[in-house]
Amino acid sequence: MGRADSLVKLAWAYGVHQTKRRVARVRSQKQLLLDTYAADGLKPLTAAEQQRHVEMIGCINCGLCALAAGRIGRTRLPDVAASYLRLYARLGDAAEDVAGELPDVEAAAAACPVGVPLPEVAALVRRLAAG
């Protein structure tokens, strides 16, 4: 009974939906979506960032970059860049951590055994943290 009732109600909803689609003007809802989730920190990556995303989050947390940049033991860029990328949706809350001058991320990137593009990661983290 429950199932038959559900299917009938869904069929009715489908008819209403189709009618609305035919009658009403279709407007883009993309901005509504982005505005809705801006407060939750859901900011899309750009297509270019997405292209490089696999490399950017390839960190295995070996710590060699921190050694190369002279920042070992400190919870800032670049040594825990991966952690900041993991944080993602709440990066805005940690914006102060990643503010200020960067250490030598080029040197850090050169030491990375898995080829994480640390300058790009730093730029992305800062972009997302800035909101």
Added chain:
Amino acid sequence: MSQPSAHDVVIIGGGVTGAGVARDLSLRGLSVLLLEKGDYGAGTSGASSWMIHGGPRYLEFDWDTTRLSTRDAGYIVTIARNIVYRVAFVIPVMPHDKNNIERMETAMEVYDRFQPLKKSHSHVRLTTEEALEIEPGLTHDMVGAVTMEEWGVDPHRLVFANVQDAVAHGARALNHTRVTDLLKDGGAVIGVRYRTADGATSEARARVVVNAAGPWVPEVCGLAGTRVELRPAKGIHIVYPHRISNFAISCESIDGRDLLMVSHAGFTLLGTTDDDFYGDLDSVDVLADEVDYLLQGFERVFPSIRRYRPVRTTAGVRPTLFKWRSNEDELSRRYEIFDHASEGVEGFVTIAGGKLSMYRLMAEQTADAVCRKLGHQGRSATATQPLPGSERDMEPAEELAKRCRITALAAVKLQSRHGSDAEKILDDDRAGRVVCRCEPTLEAELAYAARHEQVRGLPDAFRRVGLAAGPCAGAACVIRASEVVGRELGWSASQRLEAARDFIRGSWLGRAPVLGQSGWAQEELTQGALRGLMS
């Protein structure tokens, strides 16, 4: 053997349901003993998708179930407000999916009617181009997409918050404590015999014993001489140590089941399978075929998925109620409460089936059944009484960080696990020291967990504070963590080393199925780099 303790209720099983029942009954003023043979939430609860959802799949079968499920999800979202977060899904619709874009949007329009019950937003519809703009990793082959919102939660912290609150209201809770037998008087169950973590055997008398053992329900029923039949269903997830996509993504598997790639705070869960399970419940392995099944389903909508490096897998067994014929996972999360008095076994109640999202309701109804048996008048308060850490607003992470001289990143992560209680964990001069950089986990949090949160080994620390949950999977932190926990628990040097070794060995079981060629290479690099740094 010591003198038996006496309680109104003994609960067997410290998953989310057992912990929820313990909390509910404690809040009603009953004396409760909760016994868990492993760690809290280490079984089915911990292997879930980390979701509090309303059940849009049930719309095809029973709208009342959707309403019930959504309303209860709303209660959980309210009482655990500081440890839950929104999970926004994008559902790309492919040309040959079982539901075309219009049917899919119709379902979402109907689901929108229920969404306010759990404080969620309505869906939107996106063209292919728009979907690609907000989620560039999706395939260009899709017809369009719709969105849907659910809630995420760390099930380990949710279970433990229930345990914490039960204890705060007078309950006693013991993990790593196995029930070895039930005490009987004639046909009635009058208590339990159990063995604690240190090997001591004790007895506890109770007016009612609740069997909330999840997939182990039939085993516990066997001790009482009664029977509840389940059809256990295995589910696995692949865990990526990063957020792979902006939004969570849902898609169809090759056999038409719904798969989810859920972006949580700092990692991604890809799942799940749903297969009949006949093996050993205490040793659930992940098979390479299961991993391939998930990847095959997902690469159709997210083509680069195989390029990402998974860090481990999870496997759990759902306590599905028995039903003969093909498994319809749309309704397989139903639950039932059994009062075994009807079979001549007084004082014994079983709760079986269900899902994480409805744990509170299941616990309330089980507690109601227990209260009826005891003639107790108390009413459930769990729909409105906040869980620990969600009683008050959290202070901004940056302020907490400044005041306690830790990084904002560490403050954010601490709050995600402890909500408004984060500050009291930092009441320690070691607050700023980081044990696990991937998370990051602070030494103070780990020490606090060992002192106050019944952490008895490193796997417990993984569940309580996220130790070794990140990209290095413990390679960089487990030795140090063992030192911190060992100091609190009085371990010798060799015990500390053994604990670290056991943890790494144990975690391999979940890691091996997903370490492909690059995974193994990276693993060696990590180990090598660490050896280099430490020498």
